[in-house]
Amino acid sequence: MKNIAVFASGRGSNFSTILGKIQAGEIAARVTCLISDRAQPPVFDIAREAGIPTYWISRKHFANPDDYVNFLLGVLSQHAVDLIVLAGYLKMIPIPVVQKYRGAILNIHPALLPNFGGHGLYGSKVHEAVLASGVKTTGATVHFVDEHYDTGPIIKQEQVAVLEHDTPESLAHRVLEAEHRLYPEVVRAFCEGKIKLIDHKVQWSL
Numbered sequence: 001m002k003n004i005a006v007f008a009s010g011r012g013s014n015f016s017t018i019l020g021k022i023q024a025g026e027i028a029a030r031v032t033c034l035i036s037d038r039a040q041p042p043v044f045d046i047a048r049e050a051g052i053p054t055y056w057i058s059r060k061h062f063a064n065p066d067d068y069v070n071f072l073l074g075v076l077s078q079h080a081v082d083l084i085v086l087a088g089y090l091k092m093i094p095i096p097v098v099q100k101y102r103g104a105i106l107n108i109h110p111a112l113l114p115n116f117g118g119h120g121l122y123g124s125k126v127h128e129a130v131l132a133s134g135v136k137t138t139g140a141t142v143h144f145v146d147e148h149y150d151t152g153p154i155i156k157q158e159q160v161a162v163l164e165h166d167t168p169e170s171l172a173h174r175v176l177e178a179e180h181r182l183y184p185e186v187v188r189a190f191c192e193g194k195i196k197l198i199d200h201k202v203q204w205s206l
C-alpha cells in the first residue's frame, strides 16, 4: 500500500477523481497529506471531508530556501510518502525534493507534451495557445517530474480532438474528462509497481 502526498493549488477535480478510486478500492493507496502553496484553496475542502491532513506551505513563510525545503521534506517523511501526485500545483517542486523523490513524482498537464508546456503555460493559457496554433489534436499528459516545468519523462498521454468551434473553455472541459481517465490509471499502475523510471526512461511492465 503506497502512501501518497498530493500537491494542489486550486479546485482539485483530479485529486477528487483519484481519491474516489482509492475509496472505491480500485487503487491500493492512501492519501496521507495534501499540500498547497495557497492558504485556503477549494481542494482543501475535499481533503478535509475525507479526513486528510492539509498543509499550507509557502516559500514566503521561511527566511531562507533551506528552511523551506527542510520543512517540506519533514512533512513528507512524517507522512511516510512513497509517491507525490501533483494535481494542479502551480509552484516548482524544489530541486532537493525532486532529487529525493525522483521517479516518484507525477504531474498531469492539459496538453500533449512536449508541446504547449513550460513556464507560464497553465490553465486556460494552454488551451488558448493550442487553439491559436491551429493543431487538430491536443490531449493530456502524465509525466515524471524533473527539475524543470513540464519536461520530465512522459508516462502516458490521451489524445483529444480539437473541434472547429472550440473555445478555450469547451476544449478545457473535454481535456479535463481525459485527465480524469488518464491520471487515476497511471497512479494505479504506479502503485502496482508497473511503472518505473530507470536511467531517466519510463519502463512499463504489465
Ligand code: GRF
Pocket (backbone or CB within 6 Å): 008, 010, 011, 012, 013, 014, 015, 087, 088, 089, 108, 109, 110, 123, 176, 179
Ligand atoms: C488540470 O487541468 C491539470 O492538467 C493542470 O491543472 C489542472 C488542475 O485541475 N495541471 P484540478 O484542480 O485537478 O481540477
